[in-house]
Amino acid sequence: MKQALHIFRKDLRHLWxxxxxxxxxxxxxxxxxxxxxxxxxxxxxxxxxxxxVLTWLLPVAIWSLIAWLIFxxxxxxxxxxxxxxxxxxxxxxxxxxxxxxxFINIPVLxxxxxxxxxxxxxVFSVVPDLLLRQLFVTTLFVLPFFAIASVTTGTSxxxxxxxxxxxALVFEGLIVxxxxxxxxxxxxxGSFFVATLAVATCGIVIWQYAARRTTxxxxxxxxxxxxxxxxxxxxxxxxxxTAQPRHLADQPNVSFAYDPDLNTRSxxxxxxxxxxxxxxxxxxxxxxxxxxxxxxxxxxxIDVGGRPWPKPGEVMMGTVERNADAYWQSLNLPVxxxxxxxxxxSNLHATFDLEIVSDEVxxxxxxxxxxxxxxxxxxxxxxxxxxxxQFACRAGLGPSTETSVRLDSNVPADQPFMDxxxxxxxxxxxxxxDHGSSAFSDVQQGSLLAFIPRPKFTEFQRTLDLxxxxxxxxxxxx
Amino acid sequence: xxxxxxxxxxxxxxxxxLAIRDLQFDLPxxxxxxxxxxxxxGKTTLIKMLVNILRPTSGRCVVLDTDSRRLSPNQFxxxxxxxxxxxxxxxxxxxxxxxxxxxFYPTWDDALAEALLRDFQLPGGRxxxxxxxxxxxxxxxxxxxxxxxxxxxxDEPFSxxxxxxxxxxxEGLLERAEDTTVLVSSHDLADIExxxxxxxxxxxxxxxxSEEATTLTQRFREIEVTLRTPPTLPSNWPxxxxxxxxxxxMVRFVESRFDSERTQSAIAHFFPAALHVSxxxxxxxxxxxxxARQGRRSALRGEQS
Numbered sequence: 180m181k182q183a184l185h186i187f188r189k190d191l192r193h194l195w196x197x198x199x200x201x202x203x204x205x206x207x208x209x210x211x212x213x214x215x216x217x218x219x220x221x222x223x224x225x226x227x228x229x230x231x232v233l234t235w236l237l238p239v240a241i242w243s244l245i246a247w248l249i250f251x252x253x254x255x256x257x258x259x260x261x262x263x264x265x266x267x268x269x270x271x272x273x274x275x276x277x278x279x280x281x282f283i284n285i286p287v288l289x290x291x292x293x294x295x296x297x298x299x300x301x302v303f304s305v306v307p308d309l310l311l312r313q314l315f316v317t318t319l320f321v322l323p324f325f326a327i328a329s330v331t332t333g334t335s336x337x338x339x340x341x342x343x344x345x346x347a348l349v350f351e352g353l354i355v356x357x358x359x360x361x362x363x364x365x366x367x368x369g370s371f372f373v374a375t376l377a378v379a380t381c382g383i384v385i386w387q388y389a390a391r392r393t394t395x396x397x398x399x400x401x402x403x404x405x406x407x408x409x410x411x412x413x414x415x416x417x418x419x420x421t422a423q424p425r426h427l428a429d430q431p432n433v434s435f436a437y438d439p440d441l442n443t444r445s446x447x448x449x450x451x452x453x454x455x456x457x458x459x460x461x462x463x464x465x466x467x468x469x470x471x472x473x474x475x476x477x478x479x480x481i482d483v484g485g486r487p488w489p490k491p492g493e494v495m496m497g498t499v500e501r502n503a504d505a506y507w508q509s510l511n512l513p514v515x516x517x518x519x520x521x522x523x524x525s526n527l528h529a530t531f532d533l534e535i536v537s538d539e540v541x542x543x544x545x546x547x548x549x550x551x552x553x554x555x556x557x558x559x560x561x562x563x564x565x566x567x568x569q570f571a572c573r574a575g576l577g578p579s580t581e582t583s584v585r586l587d588s589n590v591p592a593d594q595p596f597m598d599x600x601x602x603x604x605x606x607x608x609x610x611x612x613d614h615g616s617s618a619f620s621d622v623q624q625g626s627l628l629a630f631i632p633r634p635k636f637t638e639f640q641r642t643l644d645l646x647x648x649x650x651x652x653x654x655x656x657x
Numbered sequence: 658x659x660x661x662x663x664x665x666x667x668x669x670x671x672x673x674x675l676a677i678r679d680l681q682f683d684l685p686x687x688x689x690x691x692x693x694x695x696x697x698x699g700k701t702t703l704i705k706m707l708v709n710i711l712r713p714t715s716g717r718c719v720v721l722d723t724d725s726r727r728l729s730p731n732q733f734x735x736x737x738x739x740x741x742x743x744x745x746x747x748x749x750x751x752x753x754x755x756x757x758x759x760x761f762y763p764t765w766d767d768a769l770a771e772a773l774l775r776d777f778q779l780p781g782g783r784x785x786x787x788x789x790x791x792x793x794x795x796x797x798x799x800x801x802x803x804x805x806x807x808x809x810x811x812d813e814p815f816s817x818x819x820x821x822x823x824x825x826x827x828e829g830l831l832e833r834a835e836d837t838t839v840l841v842s843s844h845d846l847a848d849i850e851x852x853x854x855x856x857x858x859x860x861x862x863x864x865x866x867s868e869e870a871t872t873l874t875q876r877f878r879e880i881e882v883t884l885r886t887p888p889t890l891p892s893n894w895p896x897x898x899x900x901x902x903x904x905x906x907m908v909r910f911v912e913s914r915f916d917s918e919r920t921q922s923a924i925a926h927f928f929p930a931a932l933h934v935s936x937x938x939x940x941x942x943x944x945x946x947x948x949a950r951q952g953r954r955s956a957l958r959g960e961q962s
Binding site for chain 1: 705708710711730731733734736738740742743744745746748753757758760761762797
């Protein structure tokens with residue numbers, strides 16, 4: 180411990196200007212985060228721009244500081260003066276960890292608290308989330324660069340290795356997203372990815388400090404980079420898309436069936452993506468508790484003249500939607516398949532995963548320029564002094580609730596224009612998360628924003644069959 | 658007292674290159690052991706293995722009663738290491754460098770450190786990056802002597818230094834390292850012949866000999882045989898005769914196992930018509946050159962065969 184503190188003091192003596200640079204950038208970043216807004220209006224454009232620049236600059240400064248710190252006692256090579264001095268490796272490693280903790284982790288934690296407090300978000304009640312963010316920051320911003328620096332000898336090697344790993348990550352991300360169709364899968368598979376990365380990079384760092392076997396450590400680092408696709412794809416095996424259907428208790432009071440009446444027509448609908456046709460089949464839903472909504476997804480298979488579609492092993496998903504008081508099962512079919520399917524008699528089989536959620540407006544706010552707090556969402560802003568009225572929200576840490584936002588003057592009045600998802604703890608350098616913004620033109624006088632939290636009351640499963648139908652009768656646009 | 662350093666069948670391979678082969682030697686306690694050999698002989702590789710910077714491919718060395726692969730801070734607190742191409746913390750001043758190292762060594766001697774700074778005329782407030790090569794070597798040596806190490810390794814410490822700095826370093830070493838065992842490597846024997854007590858000659862990764870400097874000078878002689886007629890070299894002459902040179906009426910060669918009676922009788926046997934024979938003691942430098950030449954010829958013969 181004494182030796183660790185001695186090495187720490189030496190590092191501080193040499194690296195204080197660089198540590199000061201990181202602290203200055205972090206302070207600037209925190210100030211800009213407080214001043215910036217989640218919408219781009221003229222008065223926030225410059226601040227948002229500067230904040231954007233710092234979002235890139237700050238990580239670079241942090242990574243450089245980590246590299247310089249480790250290179251003070253570079254591990255690979257055979258010429259460093261310290262190799263033949265009585266250094267104890269646990270003390271050496273601890274001194275570096277202490278430096279990172281004091282000049283990166285603690286400042287980021289303080290910055291988080293300051294940003295949250297300045298924005299009016301709670302701080303002391305979200306301590307577990309603040310600590311979880313520290314784990315994310317350490318795993319994603321510190322440990323990988325600590326590991327790279329521990330197997331490289333200088334800045335150029337560090338940059339080269341960093342770019343190589345970045346390229347590998349992008350390349351592998353592309354492969355995985357092409358394979359799975361999910362663009363965020365390579366780096367965004369949550370806690371499994373973070374935990375694996377943390378354990379693997381910690382292992383490499385400790386091994387390298389203890390044994391200084393650089394070739395093995397480099398190979399291990401390369402292996403981790405190569406396993407990013409696996410880390411990204413593994414959680415998919417447990418995702419609802421490919422998982423076995425969950426067996427949920429049924430809700431006997433809720434009746435749920437296809438509506439054979441073809442005269443029930445949808446008044447409005449969301450257009451399907453290019454290359455797809457929308458199939459909407461009316462549903463009869465009754466017995467729901469008051470001020471609740473039924474929603475869910477369906478795994479659908481169609482039997483066309485004895486031939487199953489899609490092929491075994493493939494999954495076709497549909498959704499349950501409500502429009503006005505009517506419910507629909509929506510399904511996007513590729514145009515190429517529509518030609519084959521639409522005029523043949525078909526049998527449709529669907530297994531629904533359903534949930535009953537709240538449908539009660541808890542808060543209404545006028546659509547005039549102001550900011551307001553929405554429980555479970557965060558701080559929301561309305562800007563009216565722009566060509567279009569803009570609306571956006573910004574979330575802090577702590578409990579969050581999925582919330583739909585509805586414009587009460589809109590037609591149809593009960594169709595939400597935005598669903599604010601339940602947010603998780605952000606892993607970037609800011610503790611606040613911007614929710615997608617929305618812009619309105621032709622806002623009517625007295626329009627109100629209605630916020631409908633969607634806490635889930637219950638989940639259940641149903642299976643429905645629809646026999647001898649012609650899909651063409653349910654296709655939109657007709 | 659145990660030998661502070663002992664190597665047994667030590668080898669080091671870099672891919673196809675066998676840099677050190679089957680090396681076996683002891684370092685007598687409190688000796689100044691000069692490890693000499695041409696550039697590329699494996700001196701630096703050997704020393705780096707002794708201080709666990711490199712790991713042996715096979716065999717082992719015991720340094721201060723510990724396998725060199727398991728040297729711990731306890732042993733390093735008694736070992737000094739100075740190398741011509743060591744990377745120093747250039748941003749540190751000389752004073753801070755010594756102050757930084759002090760807590761690592763329980764036996765650090767402030768008075769000795771100050772004396773070394775003074776004797777080496779090191780500017781304490783100057784950064785290491787601003788020092789000349791000679792000054793840097795002095796700083797490195799001072800930092801490795803100030804804690805009275807039991808064993809000190811000097812890897813080509815005098816390479817590229819002017820005569821004055823070289824002399825200052827040698828004097829500093831001899832004055833301050835009386836109780837220390839020193840292993841100093843050099844490709845130029847002139848650097849160390851004045852103070853080495855033992856000499857090992859390393860060539861192509863093999864230790865050709867390892868012995869006391871005095872016995873070495875006793876067993877080498879440069880022999881000149883003057884003849885009446887132009888000489889022809891006998892094909893079966895003794896193995897200990899090497900580096901033969903002939904002129905009109907003279908043969909000159911090096912005898913590496915000199916024994917007055919035996920050598921004279923061998924000369925009489927091979928050169929019965931000798932008019933005059935002179936057997937001159939050789940300075941270490943000439944011995945080293947002769948051995949290096951012999952080594953190269955042997956290597957050439959090996960390649961040709």
